[in-house]
Amino acid sequence: MSDNTQAIKNLLFRMADDDLIIGHRNSEWTGLGPILEEDIAFSSMAQDKLGHAQALYNILHSLGEADADTLAFTRNEKNFYCCHFVEYPIRDYDFSLMRHFLFDTADAIRFDMLTNSSCQPLANLAKKVRGEIKYHTMHANIWISQLGKATDESNIRMQAALNECYPLALGIFEKSDYESVLIDSGVFDGEELLQKVWTDIVSEIIEKSNLKMPDINEANLSTLAFGGRKGYHTEFLQPLLDEMTEVYSIDPAAEW
Amino acid sequence: MKSDSTIKSLDPRITRADIPKDENLSINITPLDQWQTYEVFHQAKKGDHHIHVGSLHAPNPEMAFLSAKEQYARRGKCVNIWVVKTADIFTTDFEDEDMYETNNEKMYREAGGYKVMERINKYKKEHKKNPEEAKQ
Numbered sequence: 112m113s114d115n116t117q118a119i120k121n122l123l124f125r126m127a128d129d130d131l132i133i134g135h136r137n138s139e140w141t142g143l144g145p146i147l148e149e150d151i152a153f154s155s156m157a158q159d160k161l162g163h164a165q166a167l168y169n170i171l172h173s174l175g176e177a178d179a180d181t182l183a184f185t186r187n188e189k190n191f192y193c194c195h196f197v198e199y200p201i202r203d204y205d206f207s208l209m210r211h212f213l214f215d216t217a218d219a220i221r222f223d224m225l226t227n228s229s230c231q232p233l234a235n236l237a238k239k240v241r242g243e244i245k246y247h248t249m250h251a252n253i254w255i256s257q258l259g260k261a262t263d264e265s266n267i268r269m270q271a272a273l274n275e276c277y278p279l280a281l282g283i284f285e286k287s288d289y290e291s292v293l294i295d296s297g298v299f300d301g302e303e304l305l306q307k308v309w310t311d312i313v314s315e316i317i318e319k320s321n322l323k324m325p326d327i328n329e330a331n332l333s334t335l336a337f338g339g340r341k342g343y344h345t346e347f348l349q350p351l352l353d354e355m356t357e358v359y360s361i362d363p364a365a366e367w
Numbered sequence: 368m369k370s371d372s373t374i375k376s377l378d379p380r381i382t383r384a385d386i387p388k389d390e391n392l393s394i395n396i397t398p399l400d401q402w403q404t405y406e407v408f409h410q411a412k413k414g415d416h417h418i419h420v421g422s423l424h425a426p427n428p429e430m431a432f433l434s435a436k437e438q439y440a441r442r443g444k445c446v447n448i449w450v451v452k453t454a455d456i457f458t459t460d461f462e463d464e465d466m467y468e469t470n471n472e473k474m475y476r477e478a479g480g481y482k483v484m485e486r487i488n489k490y491k492k493e494h495k496k497n498p499e500e501a502k503q
Contacts, residue, residue, distance in 0.1 A: 152436075
């Protein structure tokens with residue numbers, strides 16, 4: 112086994128936990144979405160995210176970790192490596208849509224970068240999920256543009272959601288201790304490059320949608336946005352985990 | 368502590384939403400005045416006919432595509448989708464249905480040829496299965 116296995120595992124945990132938690136969060140809209148068609152689309156994308164999480168946990172399993180269900184349902188908060196951004200409650204649809212836009216744009220770029228990864232199973236997965244994620248970003252982009260340009264009320268609400276989400280979204284790019292190993296061994300080109308590409312794409316779509324990029328001071332963000340990659344989480348993660356694992360905790364062998 | 372005046376449900380999302388329990392709650396439902404319906408057609412593979420699969424609500428074609436993908440193309444494979452504003456489809460009245468009736472003596476106009484096509488396809492399929500047999 113090569114030296115970078117720990118680094119690869121860390122990257123996989125960060126990605127899988129992000130997908131699992133945002134997938135669970137977004138699934139909270141199922142049955143409560145703003146209109147039937149959108150309810151189905153948003154739920155279906157949430158399900159895709161759980162699928163991506165499962166595929167990433169499966170790679171971890173092949174590297175010697177427990178199986179996907181055990182990883183998803185039995186770890187405590189301290190051993191989760193998702194960013195804070197995905198943990199926040201769904202709030203109103205403007206917040207959920209804006210988070211979907213900012214997160215999925217990063218997710219799409221990350222998987223795109225990973226299609227050339229030296230970690231073959233990860234590169235294969237990245238190629239496989241590309242089509243699904245293409246729809247996720249298309250969905251996000253169209254909604255942001257629609258609501259950014261529709262009425263004064265929708266524009267103001269989307270701007271407020273952006274102002275709130277944007278600083279939190281920067282937590283996606285929080286580096287782990289393995290950053291240089293991942294870059295040097297050709298596994299992943301790094302959070303810095305990812306953030307740079309993300310900022311360009313996000314600003315372009317935001318400006319086209321009659322919204323303004325928030326002016327933020329990254330120094331003030333420390334605890335709000337960062338810490339997730341090291342196992343420090345918001346107050347919202349543990350209740351989510353309790354709810355998500357309720358059935359599993361009662362009967363781990365339950366099938367449905 | 369949630370007060371007794373909000374709805375409690377087995378679904379934690381509903382309980383969390385703090386919806387006031389009000390027996391006299393009346394919800395005014397007004398018809399949508401901006402969104403129209405679109406008809407969705409999808410194509411299973413290149414070259415196939417597009418087939419009508421259903422309709423949906425959307426404010427414009429772009430949004431109709433977004434919904435059409437998840438409504439009608441998430442289960443089976445599909446390579447292409449058409450969406451058409453329902454209002455843009457011209458249709459005849461059902462009371463004119465008799466116009467389309469064909470008389471028995473005009474059987475020669477019917478597309479009997481398609482039945483031959485079925486037989487040809489069946490023949491092809493059978494011979495694909497047993498290439499050895501076909502050679503003999």
